[in-house]
Amino acid sequence: MQQWYPDFFDRFGTLTVFDLLEDYLASGRIKVDKTAHPQRALYHDPCNYGRKSRELFGRGYFDQPRRVMDQCLAEWTDSQPSRGNQYCCGGGGGTLLTPFKAPRIHYGRRKIDQIKQARAELVVVPCHSCHGQIKALLAAYEVKGVEVKYLWEVVADALIVES
Amino acid sequence: MATNPPVNEDPVKTAAPRRPGNQAPEMCLACGTCAAGCPLTGQDGFDPRKIVRLVLLEREQELIASDLPWLCTLCGKCEYACPMGINIVNIVRTLRGRVARDKVPGMIHKGVALCRQTGNNLGLPAEDFEFIITDVAEELAAEEEFADFKIAFDKPEANLLHTLHNKLVNTQNEDLVHWWKIFHVAGEDFTIPRENWEGVNWGLFSGDDEAMQLSVGRIVTHMEQLEIQNLMYPE
Incomplete structure (x- = not known):
């Protein structure tokens, strides 16, 4: 967008998923109840929202999702390592669309180690590729009792809805 | 192809x-x-x-x-x-x-080529897309808390343009509703394009800059033609 349509930003607003979630929460347009998620959760930084966004756009989305997590989950933890040094899940770069499944599952062994180390019952990701890959990893490594949710799914499930 | x-x-x-x-x-x-x-x-x-x-x-x-x-x-x-x-x-x-x-192995370039022709990586016709989206939206509206929920396709002057990840339209329909629930409660004025709704740019993966530019250009066209105020970056 910056490269091909540089004037786009003068004509239109742009909002990331994190901007939207944070705006809705901060302005009171939505309210959430963190008791909706009593499980011990782990946040996974997607490469593209974290270190690659920082590289390409000068801003890594590390803190915003964590502030959203604080409001929607009773107990959550960071992986070790996390943020810029985080391990990719193994599903990035279109690898989920290729036939090379064995290397992709091997790639993700570090992510499984992190999930086990954190004793996580719920892994929260704001990325479709990470979501699909981490579910595939949990199945391949036969890790039971761990759920995977999108960050916006966590928000939706914690919504206080007045009917 | x-x-x-x-x-x-x-x-x-x-x-x-x-x-x-x-x-x-x-x-x-x-x-x-x-x-x-x-x-x-x-x-x-x-x-x-x-x-x-x-x-x-x-x-x-x-x-x-x-x-x-x-x-x-x-x-x-x-x-x-x-x-x-x-x-x-x-x-x-x-x-x-x-x-x-x-x-190019697997689905990556096939999806890029389909997107070029049809506006989405699945090659899904607009009427099938509209059917799937409307069907899932009606299911959500059947829940008491979301009773008057509706999807507005191509709504002029909407506040927010919402593109979709093809996997939600394809096999993961149940995951379409999370953002919709949030939008509904927040009172967000959003719209989904009936055509060229693809939110995932596989040219990034295949190393195809021209395909990437085409997909970005389609989003810019939606914003201009419908006079939408804000773009939600694809998930």
């Missing part, structure tokens, strides 16, 4: 876009920090340090003919750790772009 991207005759070491620090790949110290941090090092001969070295030696054809560029997840952990700021991710992506399109 297998239209090849324009051939750039420059060696990959000069053709691959640099990182913001503008460090040339020749600055590589061959220290191996990249390889040590990469979870894929050793798998099927993958090694980011060796990839940089082969590109510097202009032995890129060996890499282009191999599966190695497609095993990399472009995650950037190698670059993040690199003390010299070498553009390893763009080297790999540039290698991918040099692969003949009918040799």
Whole structure:
């Protein structure tokens, strides 16, 4: 967008998923109840929202999702390592669309180690590729009792809805 | 279908876009920090340090003919750790772009080609898309808390343009509703394009800049024609 349509930003607003979630929460347009998620959760930084966004756009989305997590989950933890040094899940770069499944599952062994180390019952990701890959990893490594949710799914499930 | 991207005759070491620090790949110290941090090092001969070295030696054809560029997840952990700021991710992506399109593995280029023709990576006709989206929206509206929920397609002057990840439209319909629930409660004035709704730009993965530009341009066209105020970056 910056490269091909540089004037786009003068004509239109742009909002990331994190901007939207944070705006809705901060302005009171939505309210959430963190008791909706009593499980011990782990946040996974997607490469593209974290270190690659920082590289390409000068801003890594590390803190915003964590502030959203604080409001929607009773107990959550960071992986070790996390943020810029985080391990990719193994599903990035279109690898989920290729036939090379064995290397992709091997790639993700570090992510499984992190999930086990954190004793996580719920892994929260704001990325479709990470979501699909981490579910595939949990199945391949036969890790039971761990759920995977999108960050916006966590928000939706914690919504206080007045009917 | 297998239209090849324009051939750039420059060696990959000069053709691959640099990182913001503008460090040339020749600055590589061959220290191996990249390889040590990469979870894929050793798998099927993958090694980011060796990839940089082969590109510097202009032995890129060996890499282009191999599966190695497609095993990399472009995650950037190698670059993040690199003390010299070498553009390893763009080297790999540039290698991918040099692969003949009918040799691009799996669904990546097929999706790019379908998107070019149909406006989405699945090749789904607009009426089928509208049917799926409306059906899932009606299911949500059957819940008491979301009783008056509706999807507005191509709504002029909406506040927010919402594109979709093709997997939600394809096999993961149940995950369409999370954002819709949030929008409903927040009272968000959003719209979904009936055509060219694809939110995932597989040209990024296939190394195809022209395809990427086409998809971005379609989003810009929606914004202009419908006079929408804000773009929600695709999930």
